[in-house]
Amino acid sequence: MNRQPLRLAIMEATRILTEAGVASPRSDAELIASHVLGVERGRLPMVPLVDPPVIDAIGQLVNQRAKRIPLQYLTGWAALGDITVNVGAGVFVPRPETELLLEWGLKLLHGREYPVVVDLCTGSGALALAVQHARPDAVVYAVDIDAQALAWARHNADVHADAGDTPIRLYSGDVADSTMFAELDGLVDLVLCNPPYVPEGTPVPTEVAEHDPPRAVFAEESGLAVIRHAIAAAARLLRPTGGMAIEHDDTHGSAVPALVRARRVLTDVQGHLDLAGRPRFVTALRVS
Numbered sequence: 001m002n003r004q005p006l007r008l009a010i011m012e013a014t015r016i017l018t019e020a021g022v023a024s025p026r027s028d029a030e031l032i033a034s035h036v037l038g039v040e041r042g043r044l045p046m047v048p049l050v051d052p053p054v055i056d057a058i059g060q061l062v063n064q065r066a067k068r069i070p071l072q073y074l075t076g077w078a079a080l081g082d083i084t085v086n087v088g089a090g091v092f093v094p095r096p097e098t099e100l101l102l103e104w105g106l107k108l109l110h111g112r113e114y115p116v117v118v119d120l121c122t123g124s125g126a127l128a129l130a131v132q133h134a135r136p137d138a139v140v141y142a143v144d145i146d147a148q149a150l151a152w153a154r155h156n157a158d159v160h161a162d163a164g165d166t167p168i169r170l171y172s173g174d175v176a177d178s179t180m181f182a183e184l185d186g187l188v189d190l191v192l193c194n195p196p197y198v199p200e201g202t203p204v205p206t207e208v209a210e211h212d213p214p215r216a217v218f219a220e221e222s223g224l225a226v227i228r229h230a231i232a233a234a235a236r237l238l239r240p241t242g243g244m245a246i247e248h249d250d251t252h253g254s255a256v257p258a259l260v261r262a263r264r265v266l267t268d269v270q271g272h273l274d275l276a277g278r279p280r281f282v283t284a285l286r287v288s
Helices: 006-019 025-037 041-046 052-066 071-075 098-109 126-134 147-162 206-211 225-237 255-261
Strands: 077-080 083-086 116-120 139-144 169-172 188-193 238-247 266-273 279-286
Touching: 006 025, 006 052, 025 041, 025 052, 025 071, 052 071, 071 077, 077 098, 077 126, 083 126, 083 147, 098 126, 098 188, 098 238, 098 266, 098 279, 116 126, 116 225, 126 139, 126 147, 126 188, 139 147, 147 169, 188 225, 225 238, 225 255, 225 266, 238 255, 255 266, 255 279
Parallel strands: 116 139, 116 188, 139 169, 188 238
Antiparallel strands: 077 083, 238 279, 266 279
């Protein structure tokens, strides 16, 4: 059995993915190779030669990715913070942009013992589980309205609890319901939310259009419908000096901070850019 250079397989995969219009062809090619080999991406140079079955397995996944099936669907997982979650059909795939929102939230919690955290529109549960992993002493609540998303979140919550993380508290609920988590009114240290926010009718990549659940991507009122409810929930739930962070569309750089400022109990409203320098999330604190 003639072994072949892995480098050539990655070059060919990159070429195929580039022609298919994949946004990050080299990165995806390397991630597919690392998935097939079961090694970290950074250790691929330590594997100069591979057997033909490995080349075939990489090729099969590359051909699937060339059809614009999300990479995370092919590998079965997505990363956020220091954790990974299982993802697949029926649940929104966490994006790298949300790392910055998570970092802001964890920084806010620094120095607070036994903080209470609420993750609205939790989807796969990634944000809630990443916070819980980083802060075992926290009490983390997560909620979503979609049954498929909740099934994924429950699975991921069970996996992380089995691995030793403090269990999160997962609920089915509507962020528009003003009685949701009413027992926590004024007691929450941190509210996080990555809601559906893309304005309806916006062109999106094939991976999003054909695979992400539309209900987790698009929102009415120019993408602001769910965000309005999330802001109202945060204003109600937060304790004095508690903080909120809500992700939004890059066209919302003025609109969402204005909605937050309209809430008199919220102060220190700040807009934040994503890794590409686009407006991506807003933060605020509950007045003390």
